[in-house]
Amino acid sequence: MNELYQLLTGPMLWLTFFVFTFGTLYKLLSILVLTIQKEPFIMSVFSFKYGMRSILSWMTPFKPVSMKKHPVLSSVIYVFHICLFIAPLFLMAHITLLDESWGLVWPSLSDSLIDYLTLIVLACCLFYFIRRLTQKEVNYLTSQSDYILLAIVALPFFTGLMAYHQWFAYGFFLNLHILSGEIMLMAIPFTRLSHMIISPLTRAYMGSEFGEIRHAKDW
Amino acid sequence: MSEQVNKIVDKGLDQGVINLTQERIEKAINQVLNKEAGARLKSYVETCVHCGMCSEACHVYLSKDKDPIYSPAGKVKRTLSEMIQKKGKVSPEFIREASIIASTECNLCKRCAMYCPFGIDVAYLLLLVRRICHLCGVTPLYIQDTAHSHSVTMNQMWVKDDEWIDTLQWQEEEAQAEIPNLRIPLEKEGADIMYSVIGPEPKFQAHLIYYMSVIMKAAGIDWTMPATPGWDNSDMAMYTGDNEIMGRVKRMHFDTAARLKVNRIIMGECGHAFRSVHDMGNRWLGYKLPPIPVIHAIEFYHELLSSGKIKIKDQYDKKVTLHDPCNVIRGRGLGELSRKVVNTLCSNFVEMTPNREHNYCCNAGGGVINTGPPFKNKRVLSNRIKAEQMAATGADVVISPCHNCHSGLEDIVHHYKLNMEVKFIGEIIYNHMEKPTA
Ligand code: SF4
Ligand code: SF4
Secondary structure, three states, rough: HHHHHHHHHHHHHHHHHHHHHHHHHHHHHHHHHHHHHHHHHHHHHHHHHHHHHHHHHHHOOOOOOHHHHOHHHHHHHHHHHHHHHHHHHHHHHHHHHHHHHOOOOOEEOOHHHHHHHHHHHHHHHHHHHHHHHHOOOHHOOHHHHHHHHHHHHHHHHHHHHHHHOOOOOHHHHHHHHHHHHHHHHHHHHHHHHHHHHHHHHHHHHHHHHHHHHOOOOOO | HHHHHHHOHHHHHHHHHHHHHHHHHHHHHHHHHHHHHHHHHHHHHHOOOOOOOOOHHHHHHHHHHHHHOOOOHHHOOOOHHHHOOOOOOOOOOHHHHHHHHHHHHHOOOOOHOOOOOOOOOHHHHHHHHHHHHHHOOOOOHHHHHHHHHHHHOOOOOOOOHHHHHHHHHHHHHHHOOOOOOOOEEEEEOOOOOOEEEEOOOHHHOOHHHHHHHHHHHHOOEEEOOOOOOOOOOOOOOHHHHHHHHHHHHHHHHHHHHHHOOOOOEEEEEOHHHHHHHHHHHHHHHHOOOOOOOEEEEHHHHHHHHHOOOEEEEOOOEEEEEEOOHHHHOOOOOOHHHHHHHHHHHEEEEEOOOOOHOOOOOOOOOOOOOOOHHHHHHHHOOOHHHHHHHHHHHOOEEEEEOOOOOOHHHHHHHHHHHOOOOEOOOHHHHHHHOOOOOO
C-alpha cells in the first residue's frame, strides 16, 4: 500500500501535471492553428469587448433566457462548478501537500465546510445522473461516455469523502482518491471535460459574432 | 420517424441516392470535415456536453411535442456525429436522411446558439451537413433547382434578362398611371442608391417594385436598378451548401453596384438575402462586411420616416403584430428600428412573445420553404408553436419584413385557420403615405 502511495504521489503526480498542462496547451494551440489555417475570418470577428460581454452575461445568474427556462438545472450547474473548484483547492490536506513539495501556501477553509461542499458536488452528480436517465431530451443525447465522464468527476470526491472520514478501508480509499483525481485532471484536455478550456472561447466567439456583426444579444 | 420521412418522394433525393457510391460519400465527408471545416467544428463537437439546454430554443422541437430527435443537438447526433463516428462510412440512405434533416428540420435560425451555454452553433454544423449532401449530389429537388437557376442566370427564378427589364418597365407604366412622371431608373451610373430585390419579386410579386418606386419618388431618392444580371440579391446556393455558386452570385451583385458607382445598396424586405451579403457570401469572398454598404429595407424605411422624407397621412388602424425575421433581427439587430417604423405606421400594435432576438422562426427560412411541395405539410406541422404565438396576440395582421417569413407565415395562417393577414411594411407605407401627384 505504501509503495503504491509513493508511486501515486510521486511519478504519477508529475505525469498528471505534465499531461494536464501540455494537453491543455496542445488543445488551445490546435484550435488556434486551425483557426489561422482554415477560418482566419474568426480573428477579424473576434472582439474582446463583446466576447467579455457574452461571458459575463452568461456568468450572471439567471440573466440568460436559457437559464430562466431551466431554473433547477442552472442552479445545480452553478453550485456544482463553484464547489467543484473550491473543495479541492482550499482543502487543508491538499494545501499542506503542496506546501511540503513546492512551498506553495494559501489560506484554507475548515474541513467541515469542505465536507459539505464535497457532499454538494456528489449530490449534483447524482442529479446529473438522474437527469440523464429520466429527461427525454437529455437521455436521447446521452451515450456511455457521458456516464463514464460523470463517474470520472464524481469518484475523486466520493473517495475523498471516504478517506477523510476514514470509513471502511482508509488506505484503499486514499490511494483511489489520489488516482481518480489524477485521472480526472488528465482527462480534462482529451474529453468533453475540455469545455473547461474551450467554452470561454466558443462563448466569446459567439458573443463577438452577435455584438460585432449581428448587433444583437446572445443571452 | 424515418419511415414517415422515407415516404416523401423527392426526385432530387431519390435520384441522387441511386447515383451515389460509397466512395463518393467518404470523399465528400472527408473533404468537408477534414479539409474545409476547422476550429469551429472541432470545438463544437468536442465541447458539447449533451446537456440538452438548446432544446428549448428550437421551434421544431417545441412544435413536435418535444420529441428529442428534433432538438438542435439531437439533429447533430442524427447526422454529423454519426458521420464522424463512422469516419465517413455511412450508407447512401443515411445521406438521404441527413439531407432531409439538415434541409427541412432546421432553418439555420441560430436561436439555439443563444440557448446553449457554450454558444455552440448548431446551424453551422447542419450547414456542414448540407454541404456534404451537396457534394454527394443529394439535395431536395426544388431548392436544387433554384441553385441551378442561380448558376445559369444569376437569379433565383430563371428570369431571363429581357423579362427582367420588361417587368420593370411594366411596373413603371403601371405606376405612371398614378404618378405620371415616375421613373424606375435603369443603369443610372453614379446614382446614390442601387435598389435590389430577390428573384421571386419580378416573377410573382412585381407590385412590390411598384410600391418601392412610389416610395423612392415621394422621398426624392436618387436611385437606380441594374438592367443586367446582378440585380437579384437572393442566394439559395448558400442554403444548399453550394458555396462556390454562392460566392459567384454575391460577387456579381457587389460588382454590379460597383459598376454603377452607387454609394450603397438598398435591399427589399428579405431576410436570407441579407444574411447572404452580411454574413455568408461576403465571408466566402473574403470580406468581413459587404464591400459596399447594404441597407435592409427596415433601416431604409426608418431613415425615410424619421427624416420626414416620407410622411404618413393616416395611420393604419387594424390591430397589427410584428414578426422578427431571424436574419435581420438576430442577424442584424434591427428589432428596435422595425418597431419604430411599425409604431409610426400603425396605431394599434401588439407584441408577440417571445420577440426580438428570441422570436420563433417562421419555419420557412434557411431554405426550408424552398424544398417545395414535398415538404410543405411537414413544414407547417413543425411550427405549431408559431401559430400559437401569433394567435395569442389576437391581431388581425402580422407584419413580416421578410419574403421567406411572409410565405411561411401565410401557410401557417392558412393551416391553423388563424384568420390573419400577412403584410410587408412597404405595402402599409404605400397605402398610408402622402403621395406626390407629379
Ligand atoms: S438553428 Fe434554429 S431551427 Fe436549427 S436547430 Fe437551432 S433553433 Fe432549431
Ligand atoms: S449544443 Fe450546447 S446546449 Fe445543446 S447539448 Fe450541446 S452543450 Fe448542451
